[in-house]
Amino acid sequence: MLGVFGLLLTTMLAGPLPGALAPAAAAPFPEPAEFVNVAIDSVSPSAVTTSSPTTVTVRGTLNNVGDRPVTDLVMRVQRGERVASGPELRTSLIRDPAQYETATRFTQVGTKLDPGQSRPFSLTVPLTGNAATPGLGVDSPGVYPILVNLNGTPDYGTPARLDDSRTQLTVLGLPPDRARAQASTLADASAPPGTQPSGADGSVAPTVSSPAQLTLMWPLAAPGQLAPGITGGGDEPVRLVSDDLATSLRPGGRLNGLLTTLDDATASPDAPLTRSACLAIDPDLLVTVQAMTSGYEVSRDPTDPRSATREGTGTAAAQDWLQRLRTTASRLCVVALPFAQADLDTVARVNDPELTRTAVRSPADIVDTILGVTSTRGLAVPVSGALDDTAARLLTNSDIGHALVASTAVAREQVAANGQYRTSTLAVQTYDPAVTTALAGMGAAPSTPAVTADDQRFDLDTESQVSRRAAATAALSYAAISPTGDATTQRTGGEPDNPTVGRSELIMPPAVWSASADDARAVLSTTSLLLDSGLAAPRPLGDVNSELDQAGVSGALRVPLDTTLGLTALDADTTMLLSRSAGLIFQLEASMVARSDLAISPRTYVAPLDEDLIRAMRSAPVDSTSDRRAVVATAVARVRAVDKTLDRMRDAVSILDPGGRYTLASERSPLLLVVRNDLPLPIRVRLDTAAPQNLDIGDIGVVEIPPRGTRQIQLPTQAKSSATMTVNIALVTSSGVAMGSPIDLSVHSNAYGKALFIITICAGVALVLLAGRRLWHRFRGEPDPADLDRPEPDERERLMADSRYLHQQDLTAPPRSGSTGDD
Numbered sequence: 001m002l003g004v005f006g007l008l009l010t011t012m013l014a015g016p017l018p019g020a021l022a023p024a025a026a027a028p029f030p031e032p033a034e035f036v037n038v039a040i041d042s043v044s045p046s047a048v049t050t051s052s053p054t055t056v057t058v059r060g061t062l063n064n065v066g067d068r069p070v071t072d073l074v075m076r077v078q079r080g081e082r083v084a085s086g087p088e089l090r091t092s093l094i095r096d097p098a099q100y101e102t103a104t105r106f107t108q109v110g111t112k113l114d115p116g117q118s119r120p121f122s123l124t125v126p127l128t129g130n131a132a133t134p135g136l137g138v139d140s141p142g143v144y145p146i147l148v149n150l151n152g153t154p155d156y157g158t159p160a161r162l163d164d165s166r167t168q169l170t171v172l173g174l175p176p177d178r179a180r181a182q183a184s185t186l187a188d189a190s191a192p193p194g195t196q197p198s199g200a201d202g203s204v205a206p207t208v209s210s211p212a213q214l215t216l217m218w219p220l221a222a223p224g225q226l227a228p229g230i231t232g233g234g235d236e237p238v239r240l241v242s243d244d245l246a247t248s249l250r251p252g253g254r255l256n257g258l259l260t261t262l263d264d265a266t267a268s269p270d271a272p273l274t275r276s277a278c279l280a281i282d283p284d285l286l287v288t289v290q291a292m293t294s295g296y297e298v299s300r301d302p303t304d305p306r307s308a309t310r311e312g313t314g315t316a317a318a319q320d321w322l323q324r325l326r327t328t329a330s331r332l333c334v335v336a337l338p339f340a341q342a343d344l345d346t347v348a349r350v351n352d353p354e355l356t357r358t359a360v361r362s363p364a365d366i367v368d369t370i371l372g373v374t375s376t377r378g379l380a381v382p383v384s385g386a387l388d389d390t391a392a393r394l395l396t397n398s399d400i401g402h403a404l405v406a407s408t409a410v411a412r413e414q415v416a417a418n419g420q421y422r423t424s425t426l427a428v429q430t431y432d433p434a435v436t437t438a439l440a441g442m443g444a445a446p447s448t449p450a451v452t453a454d455d456q457r458f459d460l461d462t463e464s465q466v467s468r469r470a471a472a473t474a475a476l477s478y479a480a481i482s483p484t485g486d487a488t489t490q491r492t493g494g495e496p497d498n499p500t501v502g503r504s505e506l507i508m509p510p511a512v513w514s515a516s517a518d519d520a521r522a523v524l525s526t527t528s529l530l531l532d533s534g535l536a537a538p539r540p541l542g543d544v545n546s547e548l549d550q551a552g553v554s555g556a557l558r559v560p561l562d563t564t565l566g567l568t569a570l571d572a573d574t575t576m577l578l579s580r581s582a583g584l585i586f587q588l589e590a591s592m593v594a595r596s597d598l599a600i601s602p603r604t605y606v607a608p609l610d611e612d613l614i615r616a617m618r619s620a621p622v623d624s625t626s627d628r629r630a631v632v633a634t635a636v637a638r639v640r641a642v643d644k645t646l647d648r649m650r651d652a653v654s655i656l657d658p659g660g661r662y663t664l665a666s667e668r669s670p671l672l673l674v675v676r677n678d679l680p681l682p683i684r685v686r687l688d689t690a691a692p693q694n695l696d697i698g699d700i701g702v703v704e705i706p707p708r709g710t711r712q713i714q715l716p717t718q719a720k721s722s723a724t725m726t727v728n729i730a731l732v733t734s735s736g737v738a739m740g741s742p743i744d745l746s747v748h749s750n751a752y753g754k755a756l757f758i759i760t761i762c763a764g765v766a767l768v769l770l771a772g773r774r775l776w777h778r779f780r781g782e783p784d785p786a787d788l789d790r791p792e793p794d795e796r797e798r799l800m801a802d803s804r805y806l807h808q809q810d811l812t813a814p815p816r817s818g819s820t821g822d823d
Contacts (some may be wrong), residue, residue, distance in 0.1 A: 056126075278376070281334060379400070403427075420504075424556070447510065591685070651741075658678055
């Protein structure tokens, strides 16, 4: 067993070791260390300039992560070829170690490292070097990948390469060098274009005659934190899904660090950095922070709008952060991201007018209202970095004609010097996605944007935060220190088929940027150095937006196939859920009534539900199908929470079931019903009825039910028979949404229907005939046969019939005893 293990380690050997050590072959990068992990803690100088030392010092830490001691620890620094294109900013970090051909000598850094033990290391190597003292061999400005290699001997094993750590070295210029000064007296036709010794001392400065036009986007965004399913404008407290945002806003938090470092770096309104920087703000973040300033609660079950809550702790932090943001935004450019970082392709497929308005048209208004600024208008900033034609048409229909997209998301035959292209629907400004990928790798929670090509992806956790920070600042410097060589704006050493952005350098970090305060300071200091040295010139975003009107080079939008962008858009089933919920919200809003005596309007009431659906369409970085499943699950959970609220809204308006048996007093007696409305707004409804043929129920049309009240409704009816019937009555809004639960009434009618009608007609006919017969006999002076059986009247009856006085006396008082009636 040990022999096999020793053989395996022997096959891993790469490069000569001091003394008797044999070459060791590296395992593919990035492979987690099995025995000892190498972590870079600092690279000094962070950027080499003409005034820097002639050496580079790399400090770091060795950690024994295995189960056995490791001895004979030796290290060296290796350098790869200078980065020659944007993609190489990433691919150079995943090359085989053998491709880091320039190497310094091994240095002993320890005799033994036990399991769990850590030890610092420090390597100082010449920047250029010579035959006697090999160095990194850097002879011109540029971005260089470097590798710190560790070899050693694990217990029970043989000498082997144990681990390496990689980053990039930024060389803005070279310090004085005697050997180079002597060589510079001879013309060197092979010197890289645009670089030359700057003086007799052998220092080398980069070309500053064509500075990169630099625009720095500074995103402030966070995943949606408002709990879903909460309506607006009422007395319900603000609910958040967690208190993570409070942590981020406090000192030491992510958002606090991003704002504080930018505020400090742009304190001077006229500084080049201030003119270059532009805040890219998610309006959903502003809405959430503003809501937090008045107090809020944290839901214990984010998927249930009615779950128990606990008090939030970030009110003071939200107030302070928002006030500082207003101050910073007052002197900087500001542009709004899509609401809640919505994926514009998904928004276009859902194709709901209100969601489109919320996601695309309203963000700038929200930002301006909350911050008191005038943001850049007519410019879309897709979070994913790419757009399809459907999303582009959506933007155009929303009066947005410009967009910022990754250079790989534009197909073009001719390269634009300013990185701007005219597509069929939009004018777009491109940026290098490799720089975005490098910036996304910063911080304690690094990520890989969906627009990153597959061959540029690797496990970011294999490198330390300092390594990733150095790689990010080097990527940021690349466009400025690698001048274009000809009219095609091809980078020096770059390949013609690589998408380029010309001399434009639009720096676009990911929307939810995990950079720490130290990372942010490194980015800002590097940007300031580029601007102050003349390698770059400020290009305000407002100028970019204006120049896009004159974009003349043709291009076509595309979604790169070698990325995970296809996984960011939601699937058809989830999109259908979103469309259904959005349609129901629209219908309910359409049936509600706005009144001047009420504090809220229908739009205010349902707007948070629309925003919840937008949050479900967030464009999140997706690396795999498991990430996609997580994104879809989060989206579905939000939609279901909204659906629960919509169900409660529908149940809040209903018919009060009278129960028992309802008896109609007559055939036209109305049905009396009571409709209850527990919503805070009036709502228009109508009744849908289903009754037997023997009962006609009239249509009363649309009626308005007052807020948090009831209304009695008389439903006209006409019974055609005397029977007990069942009537089904449902409540429907004026826009067609079924409300509450239908009720079944047992109705008893006392009407006799057709039989009674026929009997009445027959009786009437008989009465007319009998009356006619009597009149006929009277006119002829004949007695009516019906009177033949009656007795003849006596004298008194005749007298009473002829005398009105006697008739009245008879009616008013009976005759006295003994009276004969002849007095």
